[in-house]
Amino acid sequence: MPPLKELPTRPEPARRSKLNRRQALSLLATGMASSLAACSKPDEHILPYVKMPERIVPGEPLKFATTLGLAGIGRGVIVTAIDGRPIKVEGNPRHPGSLGATDVFAEAAVLSLYDPDRSRTILRDGAIASREALQGALVNQLADARNRQGDGLRLLTSRTTSPTVLRQIDALLQTFPAAAWHAYEPTDDDNARGGSQLAYGRPLDAVADLAKARVIVALDADPIGHGPDQIRHGRGFAMGRSEANSFSRLYCLESAFTLTGAKADERLALTPDAIERFAMSLAGQLGAARGASELPDRQRELLRKISADLSAHRGEAVVMVGPTMSAEVHALAHWINAQINAPVRLIEPIDRTPSGKQAATLEQLAGDLVAGRVRQLIIIGANPVYDAPADLQFAARVQRAPFRLHMGEYVDETAALATWHVPQHHPLEAWSDLRASDGTASIVQPLIRPLYGSYGVHELLAWLTGEQDASAYDLVRQTWQGTASGDFETWWQRALHDGLIADTSAAAIAPAAPPLPAMPSAEAQDAPAGDITLVLRPDPSLWDGSFANNAWLQECPKPLTKQVWGNALALHPEDAAKLGVASGDIVTIGAGDRRLEVPVLTEPGSAIGVGMLTLGAGRHKAGAIGDGVGANAYALRSAEHRWRIAGVSVKPTRRREPILTTQNVVRTPDDVRELYPLYQLGHTPAAAASDDTPSLMPRTVRSSDGHAWAMVIDTSVCIGCNACVVSCQSENNVPVVGPEQIAMGRDMHWMRIDVYDHGAATGLPLGFQPVPCMHCEHAPCEPVCPVAASVHDHEGLNGQVYNRCIGTRFCEANCPYKVRRFNFFGYADGEEYANLGADSYRGQKNPEVSVRARGVMEKCTYCVQRISAARRSAERDNRPLGPDEVRTACQNACPTRAISFGDLNQPAAAINHGKADPRHYALLGHLGTRPRTTYLADLRNPAPSPEERT
Template sequence: MPPLTAPPDGPPSVAASGDTEMGAFSRRDALKMLAAQITLALGACSKPDEEILPYVRMPERLIPGEPLRFATTLPLGGYGRGVVGISIDGRPIKVEGNPLHPASLGSTDVFAEAAIFGLYDPGRSRTVLQQGSIASWEMFLQALLPQIEHHRAHGGDGLRLLTGRVSSPTLLRQIDLVLKQYPGARWHSYEPIGDEIERAGTVLAFGRPLLPLPRLEQARAILCLDADPLGPGPGQVQYARAWIGGRKPFHGPTPSRLYVVEAAPTPTGAKADQRLMLHPGSIHNAAIAVANALGAGLPVPDLSAVASRFIDAAVQDLLTHRERALVLAGRTLPPETHALVHWINAELGAKVDFIEPIDTLPGTPEPLQVLTQDLDQGRVRTLVVIGANPAYDAPADLGLQEMLTKVPFSVHCGPYADETAGVCRWHIPESHPLESWSDLRAIDGTASFVQPLIRPLYATRTAHELLASLLGRSEARSYELVRETWAATGVADFEAWWRQALHDGVLAGSAAKAVAPAKPPLPAIVPATVPDRLTIVLRPDDCLWDGRFASNAWLQECPKPLTKQVWGNALALGPADAEKLGLVTGDVVRIEAGARRVTGPVLVEPGHAPGVASLTLGYGRRQAGRIGTSVGTNAYALRTSRTPWLVEGVQLTKNGDRQEILNTQNYVRLQGEAQDLYPVILQADLAQGGGIGQGAGAQSSLYPPWPYAGYAWGMVIDAAACIGCNACVVACQAENNVPVVGPEEIAQGRDMHWLRVDVYDHGTPERPKPGFQPVPCMHCELAPCEPVCPVAASVHDSEGLNAQVYNRCVGTRFCEANCPYKVRRFNFFAYADGQEYGNLGAESIKAQRNPDVTVRTRGVMEKCTYCVQRISRARQAAETHNRSIAEGEVVTACQAACPTRAITFGNLNDRESGARAAKSDPRHYTLLGNLGTRPRTTYLADVKNPNPAIDGDAT
């Protein structure tokens, strides 16, 4: 175990995140840090000081190397998602979903899977900084004391708090105490990917802000108006599970039908049964057309004939399924459209619950624009920024970065020394969620605890401890602050309740109570006019979210679901607009919108509406360490507070440069016989007993037969359920120590992921119809890779696994050349052992690695192993009790992560095996089955449920 860099309350460390100048330090400072390193070497990988409870029963005696599981919660956009952290010898190495938590349901997303890398990220901030120079917590408290005394004497006048979304009951309680102790203080909240538009729509519809919670599992006809419920976000797992629950069984008479009207491609659009491309202004008009079909009597909007036919057919389907129909509106639509959609849902009797916002106090918080006015007028003396980075992600028209430098006393608390830390007087390094105590609520209000799996690696603090210092309790720890919050609820036998809540990872019955608002009135709304000039739709990034994960190398190298781009973003344009503007993929253009301008490369991507481009947030960081700095284009530089999701009146100008778009897969359009690679079956055909009729039939072979009398492991992947989210890809990376190679190696085609999610388009360039197909190693029974290996490094075992013996491999790559599925990866360099990319050779990274999986060095071939280490653990447990491995006892990392449960793994010789049952499904097919390789990994075909009333030109 490598020594960690600083004790929880010890001296500061030299290293800090990002490229922030640390300032010169004296010989005395250096000696202090040497002492700190020696101290930490003795306490490395310790458990937290406070008691934490395992998710399963703690063994009577801790056995070295045996994993322990602890329930905790990870934040995204301020909301919590319950996870189970896996720790070995005091080191957290993996997270998986908590099946008891409604926001995870036992699954994860890419952000949860990558949180384990964030814990050990060498770019994390490690010590308190004062204007870029190393300081200490005690020095900060000494500087804070005069500010506290001044604000107490003046009733808090000039004190401002700026946070992201806060759902933590403890943090809300502390903010409330601050506002009461300092009556003149103000709390401001800003979330770059917020829901202000949605809440404004509920104010128009119901007279108060509410949070809608649609029940996708109960809907049989769903119309998404630029909404992306299957895309990234705090509710992705919950919504994806609900959506697939409404789709299955595919053989039944009434699987749900998904209509999507969108301006730019999204994962939800990729899974649509019927998809229509429209400009956001026309989507607003489509909502009016839907309302008029329900009797609204609004002014008739201008829609094309194709759009009108689409909307008419969708409305008839919605009416056919009254009380089981649902309409959703997206971020690009104005509040008036959201209010209209609430009226439509009320007319349809849609299943939508409403709850009070869980992230506010009475009368608070105030928006970022109010803080900007106060800063501009010099009314702010002390500014405390917690969990926010407005110097980077605030709308460009506010000019907030320059204003922050003028605050007399400013404090930034965050995990990285980012852009906002660079303009604040003080920076307090924030503890990672896996090393701190807190509490969070999910999007439905369910509360759960954040409990640490390890002591803080560096001299970090939590937001709770910072706010406690404002309240005069600088010695208070997060553990006692969280307990104070819940002890005040009057729970009987608090200690027993506390232990049970920590064990379960969720507080039973804590979800917000649904409210029953009055029927919304029909809003005053008029059709929109579509502008002539180009409009850019801004999107959350599928891998970096809002940019807070820019320093996470796993996420930088995670392919985007549809474009497969890595290490950057690009301005995506439809083929027709690109041709009209004379642009091709890789052209660098200057993007101008009024006085705002950025430069970036172009990516030609089918699926964009005419006159629409798209750009994801989260890139173009100025201070994101060696991993994230200067990667991609900063979309925030184009953003305004008036229309945060649309940039209108855009002018594109080529500057003559070219930039390669890095991706891990070329765009594949299927035609003719190639459609066997990704077959699609209509639900109507399936309901009538039709099927693929393709399997891995017996073929003559020179391979000797093998009986597989014991276990016969196999996997079935349901393409109809896969949403392309890549949670399985990052889960595999975390479980199997898959290294990051960096953009230069990606440019050479040398990505290392053991699992990829291919995108196949069975439509046309004008009307794409993409589908997702995860591709791990096929584990062929007649594997072409095995006979060509000169040293028998690629071998077959008695249970059907195609094993790779690393210490035999000499790197001939014959097996890779002979593999028709191209699922093998070769270490051209020692990516994890001496030739790491960027700062990934740091000692802290080694602490993350799974000790059950070999760390491969240069010149070795590697690939998916069906998580053989998990099979081995299950076998050892079964043999200890003299029994066989039970169904469901072995769950691969990719299977555990999948939000829709698209992956099934098990023993094909077990009659109760889910994998065996799936192979008898009429949708079952074998990838490249005509080659006779007899893969153990097979698939279920994608299923579409199109509306016969819509012709092909409208999809």
């Protein structure tokens, strides 16, 4: 009898196979060969385990430095591998792009590596083909291109900063001088480059140092939100909030809620047009010839505060502008930053070839396709059929190229329309190099042989120039041969060990002070009443859609709404009421002749008259996880208006679709004040509150070996980014349950981030509070367990004995913090969602943590496996554990270092400094549970009024 299921699983769409019997058998043989190749003997000399290779011990982890990219920008990471299997990603403290931390995309990269939906073999018109057949076709096509000097040859890539790729593109363009290289990044901010062009006469990249900024002004910008620079900006923001005598102040004017707005000391929700007028008025206050003449009272008051702060903190203040702002406003920000000597470094763009060539645009490629000027189109690492602006009609135009070759990790929407598809290596399988946003270069080295029959981007570019047998390893080394000082092999080993190439950051440029840019009329009016301005943003979980088939990220709650498995149109409650819709109602968004249906989610922090929708959903060729999830916001985009579309229509359809969320934002005033204390700078308690709650239990539970593990979380610098949530999932084999189970309230995350709204609609702050298991000394879960599965272990931790648990769930009912998770199904044992039961996913599992079965309660363990490993290491060395030697997965992931963990019995441990902080408090401390996980209250620094200044 098959196992019973309480809920039906999502039905698989019917698919009609286009393969005949011969092709099917060929596919089977190729798949078997590919899977065996991943475990086969590598090309280099190895030793059998009868004679143990150096450094290799079965079951013992090894760590390697490499680099992961996001939107072409490199972030240095250290990847843990066990028995040749990469299982965990952590930040590289030496790398300026990661500073020892991670984000959700870096953490989830290890799951994408084992995705069974990744492309496995070369395809020609959807049928399996050999490498020899591909190279033969390339020889013929390149001969034709060579006869025409490259006329008709077009190369389209995503944005890349790889010095080796850019060197190879240079060589390709020299071989085919009439060819053209185009680059397209769907999340790129073209207005930022346009702004620097207006300000300085050439495109420049601005690298802001938030650690040196005492005043930060964000004009519809989200510097600490998800993106390539989130880790660097988040760390700088946290460093600026560490000392009371130099505590920074963050102003944010934005059209829709962002993480930056949530952490702002002063926030105001405005339409994008109103923010542009405010920027002009700010320039007028700082000496510009003119500015907007009239502002409403609230804006005028905020303008006085900001202009006074910027003037008082010259050299320590910065203005940042987001992609919804016009190029003129970006240029205006350059002018303001020059006036106040902002801590911003201007550098040459890091995505140009060594000869200085800059990629042409996707719009130019679309025009060439329409005109019939493209004979051979090579697309590498891009998916424009899915994410190109809708008015370019790229799906129709791309088919006008007779020869279309696509390289990517998946047979995606673009691959489906290509004549040839080449599977691309995952970043953890490839040799390459990348630059951080400041220009620092680092090597990308593989952690594992390719699992499938994939190829590297360097190999394909070499094929295009006639090098049939070039290896990525040799090509990357050739790039850096002339850079090394002294012996190259010694230099190379050092670069691989450190995870970056020293002294490669881009040189700062000191151009002349920019002139005040020509601005549109200062008296411009907002859109007519009743119209909605649509603001588009990258998705905080799926980014641009390239992570759509990653189950961890699909089930990762969006920080501000807690939505999972989909996206929704965020509207202010007043706008929703005018339209007659509520959360969960499906509406039709119209922008010109483009239409999209999407559910509504009311968001009090949005500006009235603004709707916000995230990109990255609505895929139909993503894979078993990502297909059919959410609405494709790219369908509303145009080449001219990529981030802001004015005057869209929103019409109810009278249909509903439930919004899947893992929890609710806490908005009840009494609960917010009690559960999430918030202070203003200078008004914190004189001393930390002591717990004197009467109890019959002993004051302190003493462990047998003298350790007292505890955690303190500083909510004032927590930015709600979810890096800790996904890191915990990766480290502890936390399962994904799927949308049906989420709808039943059965999410399995061991750590959640509660959101507290102090009144965002009226400009008050939003706060984030990470909540793992509290590890209570007087744990309510322990006395109610009939089989003593919930116990204190020998080190004083609140442990969970999985093989003893019988699933009564009494402990869950008795836990006031609701941090325990119950396996209603065999999420890791035969009842996985979609394709998560595939054998390949087993390669990611951490062997140090048991995989729990159905009917078992599980929860945060303070990464007890890491505690055990550190203890064993100390015992081998015959030494005591260091004060901060044990670091949990969530602690390592945190970009702002908000999480501290350590031994309370060691006075030198950082955890004791947190416990002594006046802001220290215990969540629900009045219950007398004496939790080992405690918090530091949020601290904000609002600007004083003019009267208070005087």
